[in-house]
Amino acid sequence: MPTGRLEAFSDGVLAILITILVLELKVPHASSLEALHELGPVFCGYVLSFIFVGIYWNNHHHMLHTVEEVGGGILWANLHLLFWLSLVPFTTAWMGENHRAPWPTAAYGTVLFGAGVAYLILQQAIVRKQGPGSKLRQLVGRDVKGKLSALLYAAGIAISFVSTLPAQALYATVALMWLVPDPRIESKLGK
Amino acid sequence: MPTGRLEAFSDGVLAILITILVLELKVPHASSLEALHELGPVFCGYVLSFIFVGIYWNNHHHMLHTVEEVGGGILWANLHLLFWLSLVPFTTAWMGENHRAPWPTAAYGTVLFGAGVAYLILQQAIVRKQGPGSKLRQLVGRDVKGKLSALLYAAGIAISFVSTLPAQALYATVALMWLVPDPRIESKLGK
Amino acid sequence: MPTGRLEAFSDGVLAILITILVLELKVPHASSLEALHELGPVFCGYVLSFIFVGIYWNNHHHMLHTVEEVGGGILWANLHLLFWLSLVPFTTAWMGENHRAPWPTAAYGTVLFGAGVAYLILQQAIVRKQGPGSKLRQLVGRDVKGKLSALLYAAGIAISFVSTLPAQALYATVALMWLVPDPRIESKLGK
Amino acid sequence: MPTGRLEAFSDGVLAILITILVLELKVPHASSLEALHELGPVFCGYVLSFIFVGIYWNNHHHMLHTVEEVGGGILWANLHLLFWLSLVPFTTAWMGENHRAPWPTAAYGTVLFGAGVAYLILQQAIVRKQGPGSKLRQLVGRDVKGKLSALLYAAGIAISFVSTLPAQALYATVALMWLVPDPRIESKLGK
Numbered sequence: 050m051p052t053g054r055l056e057a058f059s060d061g062v063l064a065i066l067i068t069i070l071v072l073e074l075k076v077p078h079a080s081s082l083e084a085l086h087e088l089g090p091v092f093c094g095y096v097l098s099f100i101f102v103g104i105y106w107n108n109h110h111h112m113l114h115t116v117e118e119v120g121g122g123i124l125w126a127n128l129h130l131l132f133w134l135s136l137v138p139f140t141t142a143w144m145g146e147n148h149r150a151p152w153p154t155a156a157y158g159t160v161l162f163g164a165g166v167a168y169l170i171l172q173q174a175i176v177r178k179q180g181p182g183s184k185l186r187q188l189v190g191r192d193v194k195g196k197l198s199a200l201l202y203a204a205g206i207a208i209s210f211v212s213t214l215p216a217q218a219l220y221a222t223v224a225l226m227w228l229v230p231d232p233r234i235e236s237k238l239g240k
Numbered sequence: 241m242p243t244g245r246l247e248a249f250s251d252g253v254l255a256i257l258i259t260i261l262v263l264e265l266k267v268p269h270a271s272s273l274e275a276l277h278e279l280g281p282v283f284c285g286y287v288l289s290f291i292f293v294g295i296y297w298n299n300h301h302h303m304l305h306t307v308e309e310v311g312g313g314i315l316w317a318n319l320h321l322l323f324w325l326s327l328v329p330f331t332t333a334w335m336g337e338n339h340r341a342p343w344p345t346a347a348y349g350t351v352l353f354g355a356g357v358a359y360l361i362l363q364q365a366i367v368r369k370q371g372p373g374s375k376l377r378q379l380v381g382r383d384v385k386g387k388l389s390a391l392l393y394a395a396g397i398a399i400s401f402v403s404t405l406p407a408q409a410l411y412a413t414v415a416l417m418w419l420v421p422d423p424r425i426e427s428k429l430g431k
Numbered sequence: 432m433p434t435g436r437l438e439a440f441s442d443g444v445l446a447i448l449i450t451i452l453v454l455e456l457k458v459p460h461a462s463s464l465e466a467l468h469e470l471g472p473v474f475c476g477y478v479l480s481f482i483f484v485g486i487y488w489n490n491h492h493h494m495l496h497t498v499e500e501v502g503g504g505i506l507w508a509n510l511h512l513l514f515w516l517s518l519v520p521f522t523t524a525w526m527g528e529n530h531r532a533p534w535p536t537a538a539y540g541t542v543l544f545g546a547g548v549a550y551l552i553l554q555q556a557i558v559r560k561q562g563p564g565s566k567l568r569q570l571v572g573r574d575v576k577g578k579l580s581a582l583l584y585a586a587g588i589a590i591s592f593v594s595t596l597p598a599q600a601l602y603a604t605v606a607l608m609w610l611v612p613d614p615r616i617e618s619k620l621g622k
Numbered sequence: 623m624p625t626g627r628l629e630a631f632s633d634g635v636l637a638i639l640i641t642i643l644v645l646e647l648k649v650p651h652a653s654s655l656e657a658l659h660e661l662g663p664v665f666c667g668y669v670l671s672f673i674f675v676g677i678y679w680n681n682h683h684h685m686l687h688t689v690e691e692v693g694g695g696i697l698w699a700n701l702h703l704l705f706w707l708s709l710v711p712f713t714t715a716w717m718g719e720n721h722r723a724p725w726p727t728a729a730y731g732t733v734l735f736g737a738g739v740a741y742l743i744l745q746q747a748i749v750r751k752q753g754p755g756s757k758l759r760q761l762v763g764r765d766v767k768g769k770l771s772a773l774l775y776a777a778g779i780a781i782s783f784v785s786t787l788p789a790q791a792l793y794a795t796v797a798l799m800w801l802v803p804d805p806r807i808e809s810k811l812g813k
Contacts (some may be wrong), residue, residue: 051741054247054301056627061255064634068642069259071265071708076646076715080723099708110627110697124301125419128294135262149260150271228698232272245438245492251448260450316610317494319485326453326481333458341462408610436629443637451641468762506683507801509678517672524649559795582707613702 053115059109062131066138067102073142091145094157097221098141101161104227105134115184116175123178126171133164140228145219150198154216155209160214161220162202169195198223243307250300253322255405258293261286264333281410285348288412289332292352295418296325297393306375307366314369316371317362324355335408344408346400352411353393361388390413434498437509440493444513447482448520452477457526473527476539480523480602483543486609487516487550497566498557505560508553515546526599536598537591543602544584551577580605625689628700632682635704639711640675643668646715664718667730670794671714674734677800678707678741689748696751699744717790717797727789728782734776734793742768761812771796 074095079083107132116123140160144153169192176186189195205219265286268275300321307314329352335344363383367374380386396410456477491512498505522542526535551574558568571577587601600620647668682703689696694732713733717726742765749759762768778792 054251057248058251058255058629060296060631061634062259064631065256065259065638067704068635069263071712072263072645074709074712076712076719080720080726082725085725085729086748096705096740098362099705103698106631107694107697107701121298124298125294128298131258132287132290135259136265139262139265139267143271146267146269152273152276153271156276175626175798190813215712221288245442246437249442249446249488253450256447256450260454263454309620312489315489316485319489322449323478323481326450327456330456330458334462337458337460338462343467344462344466347467395503436633439630440633440637440679444641445636447638447641451645454645503680504679507676510680513640513668514672516720517641518647521647521649525653528649529653532657534655535653538658540682 052113052119055119055124056113059113059127059131060106063102063106063109063134066107066134067099069099070102070138070141070229071143072139077231090148091142094141094145094148097217097224098226100224101164102116102134103139103226105130105164108168108227112172112175113183115188116179117222120178123171126167126174130164130167133160134165136160137164147215151210151213155206155211156208158202158216158220160205161223162199162206165195165202167197169199194226198226243310245303246310246315248303249405250304250322251297254293254297254300254325257325259321261289261293261329261332264336276379281339282333285332285336287338288415289328291415291419292355293325293328295415296321296355299359300325303363303366303376306379307370312368313365314362317358317365321355321358321362322332324351324358327351328355339408340404342401342404345404346397347405349393349397349400349411352414353390354399356386356390356393359413360390385417389417434495434501437501437506438495441495441513442488445488445491445516448516449481449488451481451483452520452523455520455527468499473524474532476523476527479599479606480519482606482610484516484519486606487512487546490550490609494554494557494567496505497556497570498561502560504556505553508549508556510593512546515542515549519546528530530599531595533592533595535596537588540584540588540591540598540602541606544581547577547581547584551581558586576608580608598608600605625692627684628667628692628697632686632700632704633679636675636679636682636707639707640672643671643675643711643714646711646716646718663721664715667714667718667721670790671710673797673801674737675707675710677797678703681741681800685722685745685748685758688761689752693751695747696744699747703737703740703744706733706740708798709733711738712740717805721790722786724783724786727786728779730777731779731782731789731793734796735772735779738768738772738775767799773800 059206074088074091077088119127137160140153140157144157147153172185172189172195176198177182179185201223205216208219209216264400265279265282268279310318328351330349331344335348338344360383363376363380363386367377370376392410392414399410400407456470456473459470503511519542522535522539526539529535541610549565554571554574554577561567567596583601583605590601591598636655647661648665650661664728692700701707710733713726713730717730720726725727745758745762749756752758774792778789782789
């Protein structure tokens with residue numbers, strides 16, 4: 050089975066996710082600058098989640114570039130990734146409205162952790178399908194960056210119960226780390 | 241008429257459906273773990289519906305792979321299927337908020353039943369259009385699995401009025417039954 | 432400019448429209464059958480609008496099949512059509528909640544009328560662009576059906592102020608009239 | 623990397639944006655004409671934003687037509703543009719509900735300004751990537767129109783604090799200015 054429709058469906062889900070995030074940015078009734086100010090934490094969460102979904106789209110894009118055909122395993126591993134990402138608008142809104150509370154901050158990290166692990170599983174499924182000499186395998190190597198991210202998310206979840214700001218800063222750090230598209234893949238593809 | 245735009249439209253609708261399901265997961269005002277706990281039944285319904293839409297996307301994907309051209313009948317049979325699926329977010333939310341009530345549980349099953357029957361009708365329309373020696377016909381045979389699913393949904397609807405948990409367990413059983421992409425098609429396509 | 436991206440964008444908008452219609456089907460708090468019963472008029476409006484958007488997608492699909500390239504005029508005529516269709520969820524919800532009130536019923540018809548006229552304008556723009564011997568022109572002829580629909584919508588709007596049920600019945604009649612994909616185009620394309 | 627998936631993702635986001643704008647058009651509870659009348663300012667904002675998103679889709683469409691391959695820089699410049707556009711439903715709703723208040727009007731202009739600047743950055747990224755003799759560079763020249771728009775948005779933001787109506791009129795002027803697809807590109811492409 051060619052990858053066309055898998056890409057189209059994933060693009061659709063990611064495009065919708067990144068767009069409905071804004072629906073959680075509730076329009077204030079007041080028209081003052083203060084009303085906008087109170088939205089500050091929600092807005093920061095919005096920006097962070099927008100970047101995260103953007104990063105996933107970007108990396109997903111790069112990863113599928115190395116794939117020629119997909120089977121049932123990859124289809125479901127992909128849906129599993131989309132499942133975790135589909136929860137992002139929910140945890141973004143919850144953390145945005147309760148940015149000093151441990152549970153929402155931990156929940157936000159949990160969804161990122163789930164998505165990160167799901168991405169690694171999808172990557173593994175593709176590598177297994179491609180067999181020895183896998184193109185993707187050669188490009189990502191041991192994927193230290195992917196595994197480090199999952200570790201940092203886990204650390205962020207734990208830190209949430211001590212103090213929320215450092216946990217959120219940790220999540221933002223992972224985003225910054227990925228903001229540039231994967232140079233390992235880019236460089237080896239000669240782009 | 242080629243199948244390209246039918247696939248694109250169906251993919252679009254299914255991608256949106258699977259994503260707006262999350263909008264029914266109302267963000268709690270409280271920031272405690274209990275607030276998240278109360279969402280338990282709604283969340284379970286969310287997961288189940290996510291899997292169902294994923295299954296439909298998967299099977300739809302496989303089915304249309306055997307189709308080369310579509311006519312008016314198939315277009316409308318497809319829209320009919322999308323109609324039933326479009327009701328999933330509504331019944332998911334209703335059952336999630338009233339998971340011990342018979343009517344919402346029965347309504348959830350009714351929409352699944354409707355979608356299941358609509359899928360069989362679409363399949364039939366394709367088989368008829370392909371004529372004798374239909375590729376799809378050879379692959380699905382008498383489609384015992386599809387017909388059994390409809391039967392199980394119907395049983396679930398009836399059981400809802402006795403007790404809701406077994407009815408919901410029955411729906412989940414059908415989901416598990418389909419979680420693996422159709423081996424009849426996969427095997428014969430040599431994938 | 433090829434039609435690919437115009438089709439993709441239109442498909443996207445129509446797929447989203449047909450799907451977010453369901454968001455106006457507010458989940459009742461009660462879990463009784465009566466709660467579902469009260470949704471009756473809203474649900475009927477939902478079904479009708481779903482069919483209308485389906486018809487537009489279907490006809491749009493057929494129409495663009497005759498087009499090879501698009502210019503600025505067609506792009507904007509298409510956006511104009513999408514604008515009217517984008518209002519369908521709003522008027523559907525308003526009429527659904529006030530199905531015995533003249534203004535919502537007239538507003539529903541007005542949006543249908545606007546979409547109908549926008550469709551005729553888009554058709555005209557394509558015919559003009561294709562020049563003499565236009566493929567689309569030969570297929571739709573004087574488009575009696577399209578013009579009759581606009582007339583029936585206008586009649587429905589007027590009738591809304593006398594009694595709403597006949598007006599709604601008139602809208603449903605137009606939907607039935609179009610439910611079958613345009614035989615003029617189908618037949619001549621030999622499908 | 624070919625532009626296909628970038629176009630598909632952008633089309634998806636823009637199609638969703640233009641469609642969810644309507645969700646901010648809250649259905650009135652009353653069924654009178656007055657209820658519709660009160661929506662007047664929100665509706666005008668809706669029309670204006672629909673046109674703006676339409677213009678961006680149109681110009682984006684034209685711009686990417688000159689591009690053959692994209693790299694990381696262009697991907698992120700494109701996401702940056704989509705970020706600003708994703709805020710349009712929010713500011714449209716806020717301004718619509720408070721059309722005589724300076725801050726919402728200024729916020730609406732700020733998002734337009736941000737999107738305008740992001741468009742110029744994306745254009746610049748493409749020109750840089752295409753190197754000397756850039757096809758896009760030849761078509762847009764010094765892009766006086768794009769820069770003038772940003773200037774007019776900035777003026778609109780400032781004027782918001784004096785009086786909101788002229789500021790909104792200024793935004794509408796920019797929309798009118800762009801309503802026709804870029805003749806510089808169209809003409810040189812011989813279309």
